[in-house]
Amino acid sequence: MSNMRGWFVQNSHMKASDSELDDNEITSSPQREKWCGHQFLFKFQGFWFTKTYLETTKRVVETLKPLTGDVILASFPKTGTTWLKAILHSILHPSPQHQNHPLALNHPQELVPSLETNLYVDKGTELDGGYKNPEFLAVKDPQEARILATHIPYQILGDILNSSDCKVVYVTRNPKDTLVSLWHFLQKSSDVEKDPWEVGAAVDQFCRGVVPFGPYYDHVLAYRQESLNRPEKVYFLTYEDLKEKSKNHVRKLGEFLGCPFDQSEKGEEKIDEIVKMCSFETLSSVEVNKSEETSSVFPLPYSSFFRKGEIGDYKNYLEEKMIARIDSVTEEKFHGCGFMYGI
Structure with a gap:
């Protein structure tokens, strides 16, 4: 794997101050494709990003310095990230059930x-170039683990x-549940209301x-391979x-x-408590998780992270030919x- 830090130093089109992309450079990029809500995705190192997340991904690669005690929760969007956040936090920061x-x-x-x-x-803001990197997270004890999540592919973040x-x-x-969950998640976006992302188009672009x-498949396979190569480093589930x-x-x-x-x-008993507290039924009933408010940096409401959490829900939304197409790609890739x- 090439050294990604060096890549950023060598490429002059990156702004040295904040790594933000120039609008003219983005709109003229040949490696872009419209996907939903009048938005475009841009290809970088073999993967697709929105403009905002391409900029932030480059910031992460330029400046992130993981600590020995850090725990990085990696995932493709809509694959159980929120659930694992709750579980990992409960394991590393145990608290009485009240x-x-x-x-x-x-x-x-x-x-x-x-x-x-x-x-x-x-x-x-003016703080640290306008964003807040992990060094500003409160860590009372240097040995205490920080839990940081990311959707960045291993191919980019591995080094x-x-x-x-x-x-x-x-x-x-x-993959089918992942796609349907992503499709539902985006339905709460005002951009999608103006320019719907039809299921057929979603299946085509996902495949x-x-x-x-x-690509979802490349994302999964790289982390899986690393878990096979270094099981002490990467826990894959x-x-x-x-x-x-x-x-x-939870025990493992x-x-x-x-x-x-x-x-x-x-x-x-502690394991049972964590499983119960982090269950979909419990978390989805918490008031803050039912809120239609949005965070300071994410445009969708807190409630959008909790829909059904069911396995096989894709059958209620995908036609047989759509399922067959995804299964065909899954068979080839996985x-x-x-x-x-996945099948």
Whole structure:
């Protein structure tokens, strides 16, 4: 893998001060494609980004310096990120199960900030070039883990992740459910209301990889391969397996993150508490998670992160020919690499 930090130094079209893209350079780029709501995606290092997330991704690669105790939650959009944020926070920052539990008062997106969609988004301030990087996160104890989320592909972020002893947890989800969840998520955008992203178009672009942070298949396979090469570094799991074996994965995640649960009845009770507190039923009933308010940096309401959380919901929205097309790509991309998943 090439050194991405060096790439940014060598390319003069990047602004040295804030890495923002020049509008003329973006609009004239041949590697762009319209996707929904009059928006364009731009191709960078083999992956597709919105203008904002391309800028923030470059900021992340230029400046992020993971600490030894950091935990990086990586994922493709709409694959269970919010759920894992809640679980990881509960494991690393245990709290008694009462009304003042952090997850009862805060949206998981606020407890575990995302690099390119939160911390590195320009907030229009003078602090640190207008955005707030992880160095400004309050860490009371240098040994205490920071949990940071990202959708950035391993192909782009790998050198940064491997520059420290940080841990990486990666979650993926059935491609059909991933697509349907993404499609629903975007329906709450005002841009989509003006220019609908039809399901047929969504299937076509997903299969071709032209969705934010896509191609989905390349994204998943790179993190999976790294988990096979370095299981002590990367913990890879699927949404479906997490739902079926929640307690088992919470226990294994505790071990992976260096905070194992006691092999006792008390330890089992703690695991049960985490599974219950982080369940879709519990989290979706919390007032802040039902709110139509938006965060300071994300345009969609908090409630948009909780819809159904069901496995196989795609059957209610995709036609047979759409399912067949996605399965065909899945067989080629996943099964062809020995990853028997997604069909």
